[in-house]
Amino acid sequence: MNINTKNRNKWVDAQISSIEILTKNTRKFIIKFFNNFDFVPGQFIQIKLKDVIRSYSIASYSIDKNKLELIIVKVEDGQLTSILFNDTAVGDKIQVRGPKGKFVLPEDTQRDIFFICTGTGLAPFKSILDHLNIVQKFPRNLFLIFGTRTKKDLLFYEEILKIEQSQPHFNYIPVLSRQKWEGSSGYVHKEYMKIINNLKPKDPLFYLCGWKNMISEAKQNILDFGYDRKSIKLEVYG
Ligand SMILES: Cc1cc2nc3c(=O)[nH]c(=O)nc-3n(C[C@H](O)[C@H](O)[C@H](O)COP(=O)(O)OP(=O)(O)OC[C@H]3O[C@@H](n4cnc5c(N)ncnc54)[C@H](O)[C@@H]3O)c2cc1C
Incomplete structure (x- = not known):
């Protein structure tokens, strides 16, 4: 498109x-x-x-x-x-x-994709997911790491879980900062760092969306792994 x-x-x-x-x-x-x-x-x-x-x-x-x-x-x-x-x-x-805006996926990409967001920073990724789900063309590996406070704040939880269940290459990792639950707790950072450490992706693309504190920290962590600035796309809300 x-x-x-x-x-x-x-x-x-x-x-x-x-x-x-x-x-x-x-x-x-x-x-x-x-x-x-x-x-x-x-x-x-x-x-x-x-x-x-x-x-x-x-x-x-x-x-x-x-x-x-x-x-x-x-x-x-x-x-x-x-x-x-x-x-x-x-x-x-x-x-x-x-x-x-240009916060969009490249067409037919073979790169591993990380979507990292908190709160309403989920919005652009929800749109991209809806589209991928309609055209049934997911990237090679797609990780959505979504941070929020409690279970009640998990926006579109059921919808996204359903997409995850039907797409073997899509991994949904919701993270709660103020509640212990069956999923991940804490902050988003340790989740994408864990994946990077395990998978050691060669040429990934990182999309970061939300408020500036989370974004600056994530950007620095990704750069510290040795990835290029050009592999990081940002949508900063304020
Ligand atoms: C490209 C882009 C896309 C955006 N998309 C979304 C979106 O999908 N959903 C969404 O909710 N917002 C989104 N925003 C943020 C939105 O544009 C407004 O900034 C936000 O709704 C606050 O507007 P306001 O007029 O109510 O507050 P203002 O009167 O403009 O702001 C009051 C103050 O609060 C600060 N502030 C704003 N938001 C927060 C926050 N969440 N936490 C702490 N401080 C804050 C501002 O920096 C400002 O100093 C987006 C911003 C950009 C640039």
Whole structure:
């Protein structure tokens, strides 16, 4: 899929067609367009509400091209998330610009791929996974390492588990930082480091998404393994 640069700086009208509570502070917003909206999984859009503009990764992919999903965490006293969480209802109009960004998979890659994220940083990977699942073309080895606090915060847990069960080359590693459970506990870092130590991948690609502390630490760890800067792709939320 080619990255579409046509019209990406033009605002278009769209509508909030559904709002779903996913966790205590995270919601899924379905945005409906009046025309088809093309994007490559992994890209983001900008939304404008009451003159406040913010970026959000697209968190879905479907053959139905006139809608997409966003997963958004409420930031305390955050300008746009306060409007979205306190003052927005289904049916409201919003303006959208994009798609933007190059946080996308290379086509037909033979490289081992690591997706490393925390919280709503899962969004672009959810879109990429939805797409891979539709076209049934997974990379050689794909690892999704997703960090969050407790079991209740595991976004799209069942959906992703289901994909993992049907794809031998896809490994889903959810990690909880504030709860002991049957899966991994602690932080994401020890999980990808363990895989790198075991597998010693020759030419992997690392995709890091979320808030800047996790990203800087992961980037440094990967560089310390001796991998090149060009093997790391970043989507930094703030
Ligand atoms: C390319 C891109 C894609 C993004 N995609 C998503 C997404 O899919 N989902 C999503 O929830 N957010 C995403 N963000 C973040 C989003 O754009 C906003 O920054 C966020 O929603 C806060 O906006 P606000 O207006 O409510 O807060 P603001 O009023 O802009 O921010 C308040 C302050 O809080 C800080 N801050 C923002 N978020 C956090 C946080 N989670 N924890 C601690 N401090 C924080 C900011 O740096 C700022 O100093 C993305 C950002 C970028 C650049």
